[in-house]
Amino acid sequence: MTKTNERLYFKKIGDVGVDFTLRKPFSDPENLGSLLSNIAAIFELMPKTPVKIVDLGCGSGWTSEFYAKAGHDVTGLDISKPAIDAAKKYFKMPNLHFVCSDFDKLNMDNTFDVAVFNDSLHHTDDERQTLKSVYKILKPDGMIIICEPGKGHSKSVSSVAAMKEYGVSERDMPPKLSKKALIGAGFRDIKVYSHPSKLHRAGYKQFSNTRVFLNSVISRGLVLLALSTVMRSNSGIVTAKK
Numbered sequence: 001m002t003k004t005n006e007r008l009y010f011k012k013i014g015d016v017g018v019d020f021t022l023r024k025p026f027s028d029p030e031n032l033g034s035l036l037s038n039i040a041a042i043f044e045l046m047p048k049t050p051v052k053i054v055d056l057g058c059g060s061g062w063t064s065e066f067y068a069k070a071g072h073d074v075t076g077l078d079i080s081k082p083a084i085d086a087a088k089k090y091f092k093m094p095n096l097h098f099v100c101s102d103f104d105k106l107n108m109d110n111t112f113d114v115a116v117f118n119d120s121l122h123h124t125d126d127e128r129q130t131l132k133s134v135y136k137i138l139k140p141d142g143m144i145i146i147c148e149p150g151k152g153h154s155k156s157v158s159s160v161a162a163m164k165e166y167g168v169s170e171r172d173m174p175p176k177l178s179k180k181a182l183i184g185a186g187f188r189d190i191k192v193y194s195h196p197s198k199l200h201r202a203g204y205k206q207f208s209n210t211r212v213f214l215n216s217v218i219s220r221g222l223v224l225l226a227l228s229t230v231m232r233s234n235s236g237i238v239t240a241k242k
Helices: 002-012 014-022 032-045 062-069 081-090 127-137 157-166 175-185 196-204 209-215 217-228
Strands: 052-056 073-078 096-100 112-118 138-147 188-194 236-241
Touching: 002 014, 002 081, 002 157, 014 081, 032 112, 032 138, 032 196, 032 236, 052 062, 062 073, 062 096, 062 112, 073 081, 081 096, 112 127, 127 138, 127 175, 138 175, 175 188, 175 236, 188 196
Parallel strands: 052 073, 052 112, 073 096, 112 138
Antiparallel strands: 138 236, 188 236
């Protein structure tokens, strides 16, 4: 049932909602800095020379366009046909392609150098099955990058609202869960980095009212230290090799 709702999500949000997703990250000024910080971190972790990338759970394709603009050959993949149809109509680049597919059932063995999950793996029902499927489509020594919201995501106000209104999956997907599934799928050389958007907010967000104390240099330093060390297993970005 969850996959059915994921397929229907872009139909349910209507033309206005789809237009909002097409123009991200700039259509979302409240989260613009955080969204860009995630993309920046992904660029730092992936190869600098042009490679073949699959953007898994790309939605209507704004992240795929970013990778393509950097010169990579990109395939954006999503389970929602309305999302993929919108992406094909809106984004026109010779090195950018879109495919409607369930990322648990991929049929492109040994095709890609890099697979990216940017805020999308937590929508799967079974991350183990998904990562086994992704393992097959990567070339030997291919790389996977997983940037997910982490522990506590399922209980956030926006997640609870999305699950109630659209019936989509908004699971917690901390690095420790991703690592376990990656090992089970056969991946190696697994590394965990601090979550970029959380580091961004801790370093730059201006707090007010009762939380104004978080603006101090000492408070920011302590939070950044915690995010970079003990909290990485709960919220971070994960890479691995095939």
